[in-house]
Amino acid sequence: MRAAERPSDPAGTGWSARLHVVTGKGGTGKTSVAAALALALAAGGRRTLLVEVEGRQGIAQLFGIDPLPYEERHLADAPDGGEVRALAVDAEEALLEYLDMFYKLGAAGRALRKLGAIDFATTIAPGLRDVLLTGKVKEATTRTSGQRRVYDAVVLDAPPTGRIGRFLNVTAETARLAKVGPIKTQSEGVAALLRSPITAVHVVTLLEEMPVQETVDAIADLTALGFGVGKVIVNGTRPPLPAGRPVSAAELRRGLVAAGLPADRETVAGLHDEARDQLIRRELEDSLRADLVELGLPMTELPLLPDGVDRAGLATLAQALVSAD
Amino acid sequence: MPSEDAAPQLDVDQILADPGVRIIVCCGAGGVGKTTTAAALALRAAEQHGRRTVVLTIDPARRLAQSLGLTELDNTPRQVKGIDVETSGGELHAMMLDMKRTFDDVVLQHTDPAKAAEIFANPFYQAMSSTFAGTQEYMAMEKLGQLHARGEWDLIVVDTPPSRSALDFLDAPARLSRFLDGRMLRLLLAPARSGGRSMFSLVTASFGMFSKVVQKVLGAQLLTDLSGFVAALDSMFGGFRQRAEQTYRILQARETAFVLVAAPEPDAVREAAYFAGRLREEKMPLAGLVLNRVHRPAVPELDAEQSRVAAERLAELGGHEATAEVLRAHAALARQAVREQQVAARFTEAFPAVPSVSVTAQPADVHDVDGLRTIGAAISRP
Ligand SMILES: Nc1ncnc2c1ncn2[C@@H]1O[C@H](COP(=O)(O)OP(=O)(O)OP(=O)(O)O)[C@@H](O)[C@H]1O
Ligand SMILES: Nc1ncnc2c1ncn2[C@@H]1O[C@H](COP(=O)(O)OP(=O)(O)OP(=O)(O)O)[C@@H](O)[C@H]1O
Ligand SMILES: [Mg+2]
Ligand SMILES: [Mg+2]
Secondary structure (H helix, E strand, O other): OOOOOOOOOOOOOOOOOOEEEEEEOOOOOHHHHHHHHHHHHHOOOOEEEEEEOOOOOHHHHHHOOOOOOOOOEEEEEEHHHEEEEEEEOOHHHHHHHHHHHHOOOOHHHHHHHHHOHHHHHHHHOHHHHHHHHHHHHHHHHHOEEOOEEOOOEEEEEOOOHHHHHHHHOHHHHHHHHOOOOHHHHHHHHHHHHHOOOOEEEEEEEOOOHHHHHHHHHHHHHHHHOOOOEEEEEEEEEOOOOOOOOOOOHHHHHHHHHHOOOOOOHHHHHHHHHHHHHHHHHHHHHHHHHHHHHOOOOOEEEEEOOOOOOOHHHHHHHHHHHHOOO | OHHHHHOOEOOHHHHHHOOOOOEEEEEOOOOOOHHHHHHHHHHHHHHHHOOEEEEEEOOOOHHHHHHOOOOOOOOOOEEOOOOOOOOOOOEEEEEEOOHHHHHHHHHHHHOOHHHHHHHHHOHHHHHHHHHOOOHHHHHHHHHHHHHHHHOOOOEEEEEOOOOOOOOHHHHHHHHHHHHHOOHHHHHHHOHHHHOOOHHHHHHHHHHHHHHHHHHHHHOHHHHHHHHHHHHHHHOOHHHHHHHHHHHHHHHHOOOEEEEEEEOOOHHHHHHHHHHHHHHHHOOOOEEEEEEEEEOOOOOOOOOHHHHHHHHHHHHHHOOOHHHHHHHHHHHHHHHHHHHHHHHHHHHHHHOOOOOEEEEEOOOOOOOOHHHHHHHHHHHHOO
């Protein structure tokens, strides 16, 4: 008994949307967080779809599997019988699929493709490319089988903060190029879904200056464009320092002696410097965290994983995403 | 740690002081510190080596831009005031690339005002000059060519766009000019011209089909706009290509030095290795690798495990809370340093002859002239 009749926010952890768009500055952990979220939301016998749209095979790399085709595939089992599927949307394939729905292209379609016409069309009009990509995401999100929804949630590993506004704002981009016709209609349908409560855009950041700045800018941008921002996800955080105050050299020396470590001048001075840098760093992180809090959005912190994002790490992140704090 | 000793040390001061080096290009994966390194090198060239330097930055962090006086986006270099050049007699000029404006300038240069106005109004041009993947790289090259042609500077330091892959800087311009020069555009322009040739008949037939489909899906206006765009740009293809090729040749010349920037992370180091391999293929001069944001414990003798065990002992003992905390932090730092060295070794093993230098991660971000000076000193005196 899956899907339709279940509440979309099972554990009451604030992931109430059905389409989760995960953005953030490059390298902050979008792919890792999107995958962890897809796992978390699939727990308990549900089914989710993890989608990537930038042709980078980030999902395959993360899971250490062969490149994903343009086809929904089983990716991982979630705790208690859930399933995560994955899809790498390709704009060319999506265009051909789309055209085939309206016109019988057959061999002509393949010829066009060989010629590079499809690539050309989606390249010269980035808005067209984006509406094809988001169109496919919309289709998966709303797809039903019988009375049931095929996916309880769809998680999109989206373009970075610098491009997310333009990527989601499909109507504005296509309106520039296509004034009439099915693409225009299509983009309007996509836009309606993206601006509805079904969709939430989550922004991943690190406690570093540029990612935080981009987060603040992107949220302002997205809000102005009418998109619902879900959570700010602070990735790679470290546990707070229990003492968290400057330590004196004398105090350090006594501690080192007590621990049976060398306590010569160089060692004490060196560790003292390290401690000072560490505090500067932590203070900066605290002030950046305060900037994020000021946004007034729900915030979730994810731990820095000492061994990087392996399967166990993903499970840890998934757990942290849904554990209400 | 054999890997660290194996690679020769990169001597940045020697490069900055060499009058034969006229262009330094800083490349690397996204977010590794290209902009910071470019600005730090340029500042050092002016302050320490008395060179009349210009730095072309791309998308600098807001605070860094402000501290270099880059508040106006006017796409031309401005002299940076308040730096320490009294003894050296150098100068630092800085600019921020305005991609769209640079594209507009290229169009203006290749065509008459009436036609330029037509191009500017075309929605395809607007989309392409602001969003086309590769336009930024292309325009960075173009701007470098322009600055070089002006011949006003002893040294031009170029930052590269924040693309995921370092190779984009070399590949995107060619991709864009191939695209502008491409078969598709020709076909769009020339269904009539190629109609007579039987070899093309299948192509032309599917293309006619394509046009029809496009017309249905996107509307007829789109095709009109597109062919207008193509026709308008047609006269400029040659010029575009020629310029890109010219700049490419400058990059191969001995007056150029590529400085690869990488962070000690797997992706960044992999990118750096791809790029180094590519430079070798293209016979482009690679000066060396700057390994940026490296973590180095101040007490290397105390290893991670020792430190962790000692912290635990103190915790049991009680009363040394603060020292235990320092030791735990040291353990984490030492562990990270080891991991970073292993990652960096992948590059030095693949390119043992490429000189490299490590720059320690500063506790806070680099966003003023003092910070740049610190980085410049760290690059030169590791
Ligand atoms: N919480 C974490 N702890 C440790 N390492 C992490 C964490 N999250 C992400 N990483 C690592 O950071 C790097 C970047 O992560 P990821 O690829 O998910 O980011 P991204 O935002 O998708 O990057 P890109 O912009 O390149 O697509 C990877 O090497 C990943 O393993
Ligand atoms: N050695 C360093 N220590 C501490 N912070 C650093 C160091 N080098 C760079 N940074 C900081 O890292 C951030 C990224 O640096 P920078 O903007 O130079 O990278 P980039 O390679 O130009 O990035 P992009 O690819 O986005 O253009 C900046 O906030 C900068 O201040
Ligand atoms: Mg990614
Ligand atoms: Mg940069």
